Amino acid sequence: MHRFHDFFCQSADGLTLHGRSTGPDSPHLPVLCLPGLTRTTADFDTIAQALATDPQTPRRVVAVDYRGRGLSDSDPNPANYTVAMEMGDVIAVAATAEVSRAILLGTSRGGLISMALAATRSPLPAGVILNDIGPVLEMTGLMKIKGYITDPPERRGWDQAASGLKALFADAFPALTDADWMAWAHRAFRLDTHPSGPEQDGVTPGPTASPHAKLARTYDLALARSFDGIDPENPPPPLWELFDTMQNLPLMLIHGGLSDLLSPQTVQEMTARRPDLDLVEVADQGHAPLLTDAPTIARIKAFCRRCDQAAAVPATSDR
Numbered sequence: 001m002h003r004f005h006d007f008f009c010q011s012a013d014g015l016t017l018h019g020r021s022t023g024p025d026s027p028h029l030p031v032l033c034l035p036g037l038t039r040t041t042a043d044f045d046t047i048a049q050a051l052a053t054d055p056q057t058p059r060r061v062v063a064v065d066y067r068g069r070g071l072s073d074s075d076p077n078p079a080n081y082t083v084a085m086e087m088g089d090v091i092a093v094a095a096t097a098e099v100s101r102a103i104l105l106g107t108s109r110g111g112l113i114s115m116a117l118a119a120t121r122s123p124l125p126a127g128v129i130l131n132d133i134g135p136v137l138e139m140t141g142l143m144k145i146k147g148y149i150t151d152p153p154e155r156r157g158w159d160q161a162a163s164g165l166k167a168l169f170a171d172a173f174p175a176l177t178d179a180d181w182m183a184w185a186h187r188a189f190r191l192d193t194h195p196s197g198p199e200q201d202g203v204t205p206g207p208t209a210s211p212h213a214k215l216a217r218t219y220d221l222a223l224a225r226s227f228d229g230i231d232p233e234n235p236p237p238p239l240w241e242l243f244d245t246m247q248n249l250p251l252m253l254i255h256g257g258l259s260d261l262l263s264p265q266t267v268q269e270m271t272a273r274r275p276d277l278d279l280v281e282v283a284d285q286g287h288a289p290l291l292t293d294a295p296t297i298a299r300i301k302a303f304c305r306r307c308d309q310a311a312a313v314p315a316t317s318d319r
Helices: 041-052 083-096 109-119 139-150 158-169 178-188 221-227 240-244 264-273 294-311
Strands: 005-010 016-022 031-034 061-065 102-107 125-131 189-191 214-217 251-256 278-282
Touching: 005 083, 016 041, 016 083, 031 041, 031 083, 031 109, 041 061, 041 102, 041 178, 041 294, 061 083, 083 109, 102 109, 102 294, 109 125, 109 240, 125 294, 139 221, 158 178, 178 189, 240 264, 251 264, 251 294, 278 294
Parallel strands: 031 061, 031 102, 102 125, 125 251, 251 278
Antiparallel strands: 005 016, 016 061, 189 214
16 A cells, blocks of 8 residues: 655645555656535545556546645635636646646546647547546536535444435445545545634544534635526536636546436437547446446556556656
8 A cells, every 4th residue: 555645736826735655656647536516635536556466557636626625725705616727736846746748637627628638639638438427518417516515414433424424325336335435524524623723634543533513614615606597597608618628638438327417418419529539427426436346446556557558658767
């Protein structure tokens, strides 16, 4: 097992950003992990370890906390919580980690950022893995996300946090155990030790924490402003032009079979436009697949090896 290394850098507009790195110096392409809208680097711990310790092609993995998530600073201006600004955050973290070319693994919002990066003709993407995201976003899924981030209920204690997540997402993740929901709670919440201001330590509380302690989300609640103006009468525009800019990059799509954000019809159109698309269906998970099951991890490893071959990686480290 490789230890995780947390590091910090500055965004272009002066915020402190957090990144998490693991894995060896390696001749193989690194993987740059980009989380979903309200998610953090912790979502990638399992897949990061699997990639870093792969006996055939061990590789470095770097995960990013955009502004307002995890251990990164919140933005005093919520209007800056945009794909464009967060793309800049990704570029800053990658530069600090000395990652100049990588396979992008983008979950949901992270996939949109990946497509945006490819559209800029940045040399950073050497391949893209889209985790349950595409050019068309289903309104059912968007309204569900808007609902739970616009007016999030207070949670006290880890049992309440885990049961609350289960109530929200059990239909999308029917196979998860109580232990899985508790692990999810520890990724999505932290002990609210600074009730008058944003929590910054990100430390999972130990067994001495009160069972009724107030918990805080691991994201800035002002992120809800991202949904201003989005409703069934005003859906976001399709992004096929953005998708098509990835034409020359190796591309994988991981689709949750129970997803309410990415429809089978959109997946069909994506595969029609990219017949070489490496499609992975995760039958018993919704939005977005957790990237912790052995079959999905094996497919991701194989795709990364394909990216290595496409990039003709030299026998020197990217670091």
